[in-house]
Amino acid sequence: MTAKKKRPRTPRVPMPEQTPSQRIQNFDEVPLGYTPEQAQAEAERCLQCKKPACLKGCPVNVDIPGFIGLVVEGKFAEAARRIKTTNCLPAVCGRVCPQESQCEAQCVLGKKGEPSAIGRLERFVADYERENNLIELPAKTTPTGKKVAVVGAGPAGLTVAGDLICLGYEVTVFEAFHKPGGVLAYGIPEFRMPKRIVQQEVDYLCKLGVNLELNQVVGKSISVDELFDEEGFDAVFVGVGAGLPYFMGVPGESLGGVYSASEYLTRANLMRAYDFPNYDTPIVRGKTVCVVGGGNVAMDSARTARRLGAENVYIVYRRSRQEMPARGEEIHHAEEEGIIFKLLCSPIEYLGDDRSMVRQARCQEMELGEPDASGRRRPIPKPGAEFTIDTEIVIVAIGSGANPILTRNAKGVDLNRRGYIVANDTGRTTRPGVWAGGDIVTGSATVILAMGAGKTAAADIHQYLTAENGQWLPE
């Protein structure tokens, strides 16, 4: 141990990536991944702490030093399997988790230098295992004879399905879209989360025996009542995400070329409008694009617009850079790609041409006042300070809420004031037999938190369905 600590502190092994000028011409993944040698060199940096601080930052308790140790030994597939004992989607998490504010934020190496590149290593081992066909199916357990329905094939639902199938349940996932993955499929762009990888993760679950029913909108095609009464499910897990797009309600928001981020990204990713006309779904293209908002969704929209050929892409954000909720890496990548940040301003009106296509965004300048409920300083309009941007596309990325399509028709499942499902620590809702987790409970959060909620719920579903006369919720 002491010998290790004396090792000189080396910087992180950088991960090769496409150059900004290259990558804005394509939708391929930006970071290219480590080679085995690079991964081992990076893994060597880990101190294998006795009391690993990194673990405190991981919402699903991945054995971080354990898997990194296996990488040092060159046991890459074993390392992937070690992660999979607590995190069933490492190829996804290695790409989209905000490690810089989770495990890597806690890593002791970060105190004096750069933290261990945990995310990059996670990605490497998962890719290695998959690309070399080393994925092993777990041993079959004895069937319990019980059936569980999972609504929504996003990270939360897929986690529940994966855990329960291994515990011997018959699991059916009902998904509204024609492709599984949730936000991983329709929201996060190809260049950050290749759809091939999402599909392979889902294929793996199907190989384990999960039934996937696509094109089923629960609440419309089939109700929660019918899942119990007609289809004979013993439990239902609801993981439908937070997919209702918000608009600002400013004049001109209905002009052509004004999109919600959900529509823009759904067209581009799920429907592959970037490959139009090889794919049939169109998307408006233009030289100038304004993206309203400062989160990951705004960055993804801006970077997508850039790849669709826009020369000037503006991020219009009402607070300052410090308050921006997007991940550091996303902001960094956006800047490298030439995205222009217009901070401390907010659109107040959109103006269109004779075809009702948007042509200008009128913006109000802002300054920061006292901190608000979120702890961030509140933007207040500067009287009289306005300007206009000529633009052909506006993408509204100011957040999303709970979609009522399922909850409106689910008797006994209580909602909070904002329309999200009320659930306890283990995901139990106010209706016996119905669990919920992920964004539909917490509001828009992260992939790993949705997976964490799925894990907890799966364990609780198992407990409830195997217990005799279990009580649902304490009176």
Place this chain on the structure above:
Amino acid sequence: MSKILEKKELVPNIYELLVAAPRIARKTRPGQFVVVMADEQGERIPLTIADFDRDRGTVTLVLMVVGTSSKKIARISVGESMAAIIGPLGVASEIEKLDTVVMVAGGVGTAPVYPIARGFKEAGVRVISIQGARSKDLLFWTDRLAAVSDRHVITTDDGSAGIKGLVTEPLRELLEKDADKKIGAVYAIGPAIMMKFCCKTTEPFGVKTVASLNTIMIDGTGMCGGCRVDVGGTTRFTCVDGPEFDGHQVDWDMLLARQKIYEKEEACSLERYIETIEA
């Protein structure tokens, strides 16, 4: 699911498809629609469920060929399947216990009008239907619509069948003659421009007028907002709040403009598709 069991060309460019969709058939009520995808590269497009048979587990779609997606679907052979069919979506029609209802169907709008008219008829409401088309050879389902109507009026632009002129003419006459206000509601379904003028016609009479809006859609489940319309000054999503709205409150010009957002791309896509099928 989604296998095409029967297909016939009703009139040039309008097809009737019988599709196997047991789950959807079981839940459908008049006024609802499905979203379909022709193939893996296809767009998601909405089509009204024109009829449904719960016992056979089928739905009937009536499709007018206007662009790539509709052409692709019309070309799917009997026995083959569409890549996806999702539904039933949207809010079902409210079949109120009225004295009389007037159902105005323009062009392919006859298909969505039919199940709603039947719903009213079954509820004991007197149904007057006005069916319009450009000319006689573009009229379809006249027998079916007549069978669920107490009165059935036909109009054609060129006078080749029924009354020469637009649907709004007989509509206005009916309302003018309706001194004791028996007409409780008017339904107008067809091209947006026809619905707009029907609403203009009924407005002075203060008769409730329901229009079924045909906005561009993607998911059909309230997740994208692409189908948004302005109704009475508030933004509504056609797929989950509609497709039926109070026609007097709809911002028709905005709807018409939003239908044309992709004109250029649609033309390019269709041209290319025609090239590939001819090659």
